[in-house]
Amino acid sequence: VRPGEKVSVLGAGGWGTALSIVLARRGYRVMLWARRGELAESISVTRENPIYLPGVRIPEGIQVSCDLEDAIRDSGLVVMAAPSHGIREVARMCRGLIPRGALVVSASKGLEVDTLKRMSQVIGEEMPSCMVTVLSGPNFAREVARGKPTASVSSSPKAPLAALVQDAFMDPMFRVYTNTDVIGVELGGALKNVYAIGAGIIDGKDMGLNAQAAFITRSLAEMIRLGVAMGARPLTFSGLSGMGDLVLTCFGQYSRNRWCGMELGRGRALEDILSQTRMVVEGVRTAQVAHNLALLHNVEMPIIHQIHAVLHRGRDPEGALMDLMTRDKKAEVDAGIDSWEALG
């Protein structure tokens, strides 16, 4: 893909809209697809996405449509930016329509609840003839859309594909690194939403910054443990899609997941909290998936299990924390990871 060519972004939420703006800045002809006709119409006319990205002007270079065929026809690059639970359906709709040789970028973070699969796996299943890459990192949509300095990761097991996507997006305010460990990159982006709920609980209970830093670090340690069991590389989790995104989600004021945790920490019931927002609190669903992945791969993830218990089994947050603080004495890096390093 070269500037001037047509590219498509599927999903007109905050993140899809922000990525459209980055691509338009890079000189592509961008087609943004919104599932709902009224939203497409409203963005087209007002040049603003009032629901998901209020206050940001959508440049004229971006066309908006609710017609999927129209949106991806002749496109060299198709960005999947639907919410994770809608990705399979959108990918299936694209199957017969997508241009031969188009590069597909998954910009959705999450894991499919029933299958425990990563988004690029889901897309790959539904669009078997396509090359699928992943874009993930510590990227609040509203800051990207406003041109604030941002870094992200383009990932594919095939380094040249990752480099193509890096080229497509990179500019002085959106710096893109490549990483061939797509499993690690996607796991980081998905799991951080669960940990953000935990970080919110710590805030809500006013446990302090030491507790927050310890929580984030030990969350990273168990993320690495699961990742290694699933074939990822440990250092990926020290990167932008791992610790970068974790830190942003746990400390950033915009996160819905963290807000949900804070309310839990203050003693509100989950149903009550969720009924207050029309936005998806991704981490509530992902906690279930992560809990199942830990059991499936026989990996020790005490933090995931405690958050899962608080969310889905009525465990009190205070007791959950005390259980974590009073576990057996441990070494910081487990023997398993040590030997992984030694084996390469």
Added chain:
Amino acid sequence: VRPGEKVSVLGAGGWGTALSIVLARRGYRVMLWARRGELAESISVTRENPIYLPGVRIPEGIQVSCDLEDAIRDSGLVVMAAPSHGIREVARMCRGLIPRGALVVSASKGLEVDTLKRMSQVIGEEMPSCMVTVLSGPNFAREVARGKPTASVSSSPKAPLAALVQDAFMDPMFRVYTNTDVIGVELGGALKNVYAIGAGIIDGKDMGLNAQAAFITRSLAEMIRLGVAMGARPLTFSGLSGMGDLVLTCFGQYSRNRWCGMELGRGRALEDILSQTRMVVEGVRTAQVAHNLALLHNVEMPIIHQIHAVLHRGRDPEGALMDLMTRDKKAEVDAGIDSWEALG
């Protein structure tokens, strides 16, 4: 060392005082040494450390003295908690006084400016007959002193020594992990002060949270690079003394280093900023050391060099950031670290 025994903490700053409180809670007879007689007297009488830890009551189980010989006589555990630039002198003063077989714990973070050495190396040189271990982690003194949940790392190349110190400090509100990579543990604790200045600049210029998350992550990447060149293990930097402390220092509101960066970001001159505080801004000194270490070990540390240039060469922060954002396209994990992993 067992509860009931005498232990000593040398240095009555915020951190030394907080660690005394933890040890007193664990049941030791704690002797806290203050260099200045008036401070020792004042803490003894008022049961408060009004300069370095205001508002926290010092338990009666802690004795305070300005007599070093008295302070370390018959002690089974000696914690060095002086500021890093004073450690060599305190260690030298202890040489003839320290009881045979006493365990020495370095709780000071920093690198010696002239020699580029780590604190445990400095202590080891001055007290050659002692076993020196390191305690480091994301630990704001005022939270530790107030019994807020905290995690830290006890480190020695000798695992049983690290475990002894873990045993000495660990309780339900102060969770201690062990790590045998003392080089990595000490480098993390020292370098984070430099990066905190950079994080402050980003705040002061209102660049946003994406920029902050990217900055912290790429700081970690270059810390890993230097660490590996110096013999540390990469995953140590993903731990409490690495990313944990980095995150705390870069996001926590208490950090002097970050405050210094914010003022720089707002356009104030360094001398002007430093003249306003009597506290040491450790990162200003450490930037020089890190800059020299990068040159010595021939390691690419673009962020360290830019911060060094802003601090010591009058570089403007805006230009420094643009240089970092517009560097060549990169892979996230460099080839050097990849091959390190493969080699073990």
